[in-house]
Amino acid sequence: MKLVLFEAKTVSDVRELLKEHLKNIRLKTEEVDLINSFGRVLAEDVISAEDIPGFNRSTVDGFAVIAQNTFGATESLPALLTLAGEIMMGEKTKVKLLPNQTVKISTGGMLPENADSVVMIEYTQTLDSTTLCVEKPVAPGENVVSKGEDIKRGTVLFEKGHTIRPQDLGALASIGKDKVKVIAPPLISVLSTGDEVVSPNKPLKPGQVRDINTYAISGQVLKWGAKPETFGIIGDDYDKLYSAVKKALESSDVVLLSGGSSVGTRDHTVRVIENLGTPGVLAHGLPVKPGKPTVIAIVEGKPVIGLPGHPVSAMVIFELIVRPIISILLGRPENYGGLKVKAKISRNMSSAAGRQDFIRVHLEDRDGELWAVPILGKSGLISNMVEADGIAEIPSEKQGVLQGEWVEVELF
Amino acid sequence: MKLVLFEAKTVSDVRELLKEHLKNIRLKTEEVDLINSFGRVLAEDVISAEDIPGFNRSTVDGFAVIAQNTFGATESLPALLTLAGEIMMGEKTKVKLLPNQTVKISTGGMLPENADSVVMIEYTQTLDSTTLCVEKPVAPGENVVSKGEDIKRGTVLFEKGHTIRPQDLGALASIGKDKVKVIAPPLISVLSTGDEVVSPNKPLKPGQVRDINTYAISGQVLKWGAKPETFGIIGDDYDKLYSAVKKALESSDVVLLSGGSSVGTRDHTVRVIENLGTPGVLAHGLPVKPGKPTVIAIVEGKPVIGLPGHPVSAMVIFELIVRPIISILLGRPENYGGLKVKAKISRNMSSAAGRQDFIRVHLEDRDGELWAVPILGKSGLISNMVEADGIAEIPSEKQGVLQGEWVEVELF
Numbered sequence: 001m002k003l004v005l006f007e008a009k010t011v012s013d014v015r016e017l018l019k020e021h022l023k024n025i026r027l028k029t030e031e032v033d034l035i036n037s038f039g040r041v042l043a044e045d046v047i048s049a050e051d052i053p054g055f056n057r058s059t060v061d062g063f064a065v066i067a068q069n070t071f072g073a074t075e076s077l078p079a080l081l082t083l084a085g086e087i088m089m090g091e092k093t094k095v096k097l098l099p100n101q102t103v104k105i106s107t108g109g110m111l112p113e114n115a116d117s118v119v120m121i122e123y124t125q126t127l128d129s130t131t132l133c134v135e136k137p138v139a140p141g142e143n144v145v146s147k148g149e150d151i152k153r154g155t156v157l158f159e160k161g162h163t164i165r166p167q168d169l170g171a172l173a174s175i176g177k178d179k180v181k182v183i184a185p186p187l188i189s190v191l192s193t194g195d196e197v198v199s200p201n202k203p204l205k206p207g208q209v210r211d212i213n214t215y216a217i218s219g220q221v222l223k224w225g226a227k228p229e230t231f232g233i234i235g236d237d238y239d240k241l242y243s244a245v246k247k248a249l250e251s252s253d254v255v256l257l258s259g260g261s262s263v264g265t266r267d268h269t270v271r272v273i274e275n276l277g278t279p280g281v282l283a284h285g286l287p288v289k290p291g292k293p294t295v296i297a298i299v300e301g302k303p304v305i306g307l308p309g310h311p312v313s314a315m316v317i318f319e320l321i322v323r324p325i326i327s328i329l330l331g332r333p334e335n336y337g338g339l340k341v342k343a344k345i346s347r348n349m350s351s352a353a354g355r356q357d358f359i360r361v362h363l364e365d366r367d368g369e370l371w372a373v374p375i376l377g378k379s380g381l382i383s384n385m386v387e388a389d390g391i392a393e394i395p396s397e398k399q400g401v402l403q404g405e406w407v408e409v410e411l412f
Numbered sequence: 413m414k415l416v417l418f419e420a421k422t423v424s425d426v427r428e429l430l431k432e433h434l435k436n437i438r439l440k441t442e443e444v445d446l447i448n449s450f451g452r453v454l455a456e457d458v459i460s461a462e463d464i465p466g467f468n469r470s471t472v473d474g475f476a477v478i479a480q481n482t483f484g485a486t487e488s489l490p491a492l493l494t495l496a497g498e499i500m501m502g503e504k505t506k507v508k509l510l511p512n513q514t515v516k517i518s519t520g521g522m523l524p525e526n527a528d529s530v531v532m533i534e535y536t537q538t539l540d541s542t543t544l545c546v547e548k549p550v551a552p553g554e555n556v557v558s559k560g561e562d563i564k565r566g567t568v569l570f571e572k573g574h575t576i577r578p579q580d581l582g583a584l585a586s587i588g589k590d591k592v593k594v595i596a597p598p599l600i601s602v603l604s605t606g607d608e609v610v611s612p613n614k615p616l617k618p619g620q621v622r623d624i625n626t627y628a629i630s631g632q633v634l635k636w637g638a639k640p641e642t643f644g645i646i647g648d649d650y651d652k653l654y655s656a657v658k659k660a661l662e663s664s665d666v667v668l669l670s671g672g673s674s675v676g677t678r679d680h681t682v683r684v685i686e687n688l689g690t691p692g693v694l695a696h697g698l699p700v701k702p703g704k705p706t707v708i709a710i711v712e713g714k715p716v717i718g719l720p721g722h723p724v725s726a727m728v729i730f731e732l733i734v735r736p737i738i739s740i741l742l743g744r745p746e747n748y749g750g751l752k753v754k755a756k757i758s759r760n761m762s763s764a765a766g767r768q769d770f771i772r773v774h775l776e777d778r779d780g781e782l783w784a785v786p787i788l789g790k791s792g793l794i795s796n797m798v799e800a801d802g803i804a805e806i807p808s809e810k811q812g813v814l815q816g817e818w819v820e821v822e823l824f
Contacts, residue, residue: 034612035642038631052795053621059722059792089648090608092618108608108721110619150793157798165824166631167797170723173627174794178613196502196520200446201590206504207522209465215585219450219578230447236501309520310471311582339823341753342780368754368818380471381562382586383464385579386569406780411751412577 009283010396011320011356014296017282018321021298022328028184034172037164039225040182041330046158048175051148055092056111060143063102063124063132064115067140078125078133087112102132111144118143151175161331163225186329188221188322189248190214191231193241193269194259194309199233212311212382213258220318224326224337226254233259242272249276249302253329256322257295258307258314266293269306273297276304287355287396290379291317312379316358316391319410338390338410343372345392345407350400360388361409372409388412421695422808423732423768426708429694430733433710434740440596446584449576451637452594453742458570460587463560467504468523472555475514475536475544476527479552490537490545499524514544523556530555563587573743575637598741600633600734601660602626603643605653605681606671606721611645624723624794625670632730636738636749638666645671654684661688661714665741668734669707670719670726678705681718685709688716699767699808702791703729724791728770728803731822750802750822755784757804757819762812772800773821784821800824 009017029043058064065081073079079100086104087093095103097114105111105118120143123136151157157171158164164172164180172180192214200210211233218228229252234244241257248255257269274280277300286294290313295306303325307314319338327336343363351357361372372392377384390411394401401407421429441455470476477493485491498516499505507515509526517523517530532555535548563569569583570576576584576592584592604626612622623645630640641664646656653669660667669681686692689712698706702725707718715737719726731750739748755775763769773784784804789796802823806813813819 034627035630035640038634050616054616055618057621057792059790088619089606090610090617090620108606108621145790145792149790150795157795164631166628166635167723167727167794167800167824169631170624170628170727171794171798173612174622174624176612176616176622178611194501194520196522198502199590200585200588204462204466204588205502206467207500208502209469209520210586210588212582212586215446216578216582218447219576219581222450223578228447311579311586315579315582339751342782370754378471378557378561380469380557382579382583383562383569386583388579412579 008285008287010287014283014286014321015324018296018298018303018325019328021301022303022325025301025329027329027331029181030184031179031181034169034178034180037172037180037182038166038169040164040180041225041332042158042160042162042164043181043183043331045156045160046172046177048151048153048155048157050175051153052151052174053145053147053149055147057145058105058107058109058111058118058143059145060118060120061106062118062120062143063134064097064105064111064118065102065134065138066097066099066114067117067138067142069100070119070134070137073134073137075135078135080127081132081134083130083132116140116144161333163332163336183330185225185227186254186326187229187252188226188254188256189229189231189252190217190221191244191248191255191257192233192259193236193257194233195236197233197259211259213307213314216311216315216382217256217258217307217318220315220322224323225330226326236268238268238271241268242275245272245304246276249299249304253302254322254325255302255304256307257305259309266295266306269295273299273304286317288317288320289355289357291320294321296321310379311382312360312385315385340408340410341370342406343370343392343409344404345401346371346373346403348400348403349374349394351394351398353399354396356396357394359392359394360384361390361392362387363389363409372407422699426695426698426733427736430708430710430715430737431740433713434715434737437713437741439741439743441593442596443591443593446581446590446592449584449592449594450578450581452576452592453637453744454570454572454574454576455593455595455743457568457572458584458589460563460565460567460569462587463565464563464586465557465559465561467559469557470517470519470521470523470530470555471557472530472532473518474530474532474555475546476509476517476523476530477514477546477550478509478511478526479529479550479554481512482531482546482549485546485549487547490547492539493544493546495542495544528552528556573745575744575748595742597637597639598666598738599641599664600638600666600668601641601643601664602629602633603656603660603667603669604645604671605648605669606645607648609645609671623671625719625726628723628727628794629668629670629719629730632727632734636735637742638738648680650680650683653680654687657684657716658688661711661716665714666734666737667714667716668719669717671721678707678718681707685711685716698729700729700732701767701769703732706733708733722791723794724772724797727797752820752822753782754818755782755804755821756816757813758783758785759815760812761786761806763806763810765811766808768808769806771804771806772796773802773804774799775801775821784819
């Protein structure tokens with residue numbers, strides 16, 4: 001067992017291997033209505049075919065002017081301009097401003113030809129039906145969004161692989177994208193194993209525990225934009241496991257097995273994978289705590305991952321290995337993922353050199369400084385994860401961190 | 413206009429008013445399968461009816477022992493124990509350990525009576541079919557999760573109002589909750605107004621712009637766990653607006669109007685609200701930049717919010733006013749919401765005293781320190797929000813921030 005640890009591939013080795021195996025995978029795409037594209041991943045670059053706005057647009061209620069005509073204007077010596085009409089919203093006026101002319105305009109209105117700025121209504125007085133007093137000068141461009149100022153024609157607004165946020169829906173609407181081509185969510189099979197594991201809707205007998213991993217892992221699958229397909233609990237039996245994994249491989253893009261923390265089940269998992277196709281197991285055991293007993297495999301082009309049985313370990317390995325796989329299958333940038341913040345660790349934590357340690361932490365604001373308070377406890381305890389705000393990493397080259405040292409915390 | 417600014421209620425005034433008006437609202441609940449409860453909000457406290465685990469459980473593969481029988485054991489002088497069988501996974505053994513007896517156990521197995529710890533298989537040698545050499549002592553409790561150590565019977569695992577994360581799905585499964593009572597998502601009507609606004613699927617005529625706000629705001633509604641119902645674009649016409657808002661009030665829990673940045677539409681909005689029911693408008697104008705021209709109302713118990721027409725302003729006001737409303741309607745804790753980080757501002761920014769300023773910023777890591785780089789530009793530009801990573805606040809009591817000063821940035 002110890003030898004395996006030292007020979008083991010690191011997390012980044014495994015990620016590179018998986019990337020290599022998945023590099024020619026064809027991503028499935030689909031077209032959805034703009035309103036349904038929130039949270040989805042763009043399947044193509046989005047380039048604006050237009051200038052946005054398509055015209056010089058007022059940002060205030062007031063009067064469109066030639067800025068030069070207002071220079072030097074004050075309350076006691078206002079500029080007197082001739083009113084030449086009013087701009088209707090959503091229309092192009094036929095008026096073309098002559099020197100010392102002005103037209104009334106509302107926020108969002110299209111400036112008439114020759115106008116280069118807008119005086120706010122607060123700085124004007126209407127003398128009579130044709131005369132406006134301007135009491136403050138404006139600079140050219142003032143209170144105007146000029147044509148193309150928001151988005152220039154030809155701009156790559158979003159690159160392929162971008163995950164759509166609320167403001168992006170707005171930007172896509174602004175350039176007239178009412179249909180959006182997105183990546184179809186990868187299907188991920190979730191299988192639990194172990195003779196001691198029972199479904200949450202069944203009463204427990206002594207020695208039995210409920211299936212935690214199917215649910216925690218399905219939640220992670222959903223969180224990262226893929227679709228879980230649950231297969232329930234498979235007993236510690238080679239044939240049952242073989243048929244279940246075979247079926248899962250046929251219907252989904254990734255197969256995740258978890259539970260089965262006993263040696264027997266782990267052996268079954270490896271044998272099933274090796275017998276289902278090539279290249280089979282790429283790595284067995286990871287130099288990570290928690291999460292050592294992990295099996296990484298590719299079977300006929302599809303990742304099959306044997307997650308540790310302990311829920312905390314399974315969730316950590318999911319974030320380290322499965323999340324990057326989902327990113328590949330969604331065409332997301334490689335580093336897409338959990339948000340990281342820096343915090344000071346509240347106590348000394350030791351770690352073996354050559355091993356990445358992941359510590360569940362609770363975050364606390366102490367006098368304006370962020371502190372990460374480790375939640376100690378066994379990796380089998382789900383309550384541990386419930387209390388945690390995130391996970392701090394001790395990199396493999398370090399043998400620990402000292403109290404007050406800065407650590408990176410990935411937030412849940 | 414300026415007078416309105418100084419008389420205006422602050423954002424926290426408005427939040428308090430809305431809270432008061434919504435305090436007796438009855439939240440709708442529904443029961444969903446555990447697997448479908450990800451991201452939903454709990455409608456009741458969840459209390460564990462059981463100890464988890466329900467028995468003392470091994471966390472390793474090895475041999476269950478009475479710790480005392482291993483004290484002093486070394487490789488050269490191992491403790492010799494009598495093998496009394498093997499624990500089957502998921503079952504309670506009939507074996508009751510006698511002094512100097514041991515049984516084989518797998519990870520996750522149930523300890524036999526009298527055993528208090530487990531020796532890892534790595535530190536043992538099987539001498540013959542009935543004799544085990546233990547080469548390292550264990551302490552009582554070592555390699556064991558004891559009954560109730562994860563979750564004690566009677567523990568309030570989650571409080572009402574908690575939003576369910578992946579690990580919470582696992583914890584709910586562990587205590588046997590296969591059905592979960594959650595709050596039904598509030599329905600939020602989204603109406604755009606303005607004669608210059610057209611749907612994204614239509615070609616633009618000069619002077620027209622596309623409807624950005626329906627999409628950006630619907631995205632925000634989805635992001636915070638409510639359900640948008642879009643009403644499309646209503647022209648600058650009192651009667652049309654009246655019937656649309658009336659219909660929206662009948663079918664949803666909150667009505668959001670946006671666009672209509674011109675004085676005329678703003679006036680319509682206020683008149684429509686006043687004529688639809690009581691108490692009507694609570695606040696008109698907020699001392700906030702961007703976002704001043706906001707209308708806050710309650711009509712027959714339901715919030716009706718007139719958001720500013722500029723997309724950036726509308727989105728900021730949504731986060732300040734509408735997100736807390738959604739939290740109330742979902743029974744979430746008051747402070748639920750956007751994640752905040754601290755960063756140093758990269759340039760001086762001025763602000764009027766008595767006004768809350770919200771600056772779009774891009775975050776940069778400079779030598780391990782987080783800096784917030786303001787994205788300057790008009791609040792009408794959606795591209796502004798696309799580039800931003802979050803929003804920094806200059807509180808109303810400050811007249812600005814200096815370069816290098818710490819600011820709080822709420823992330824998107």
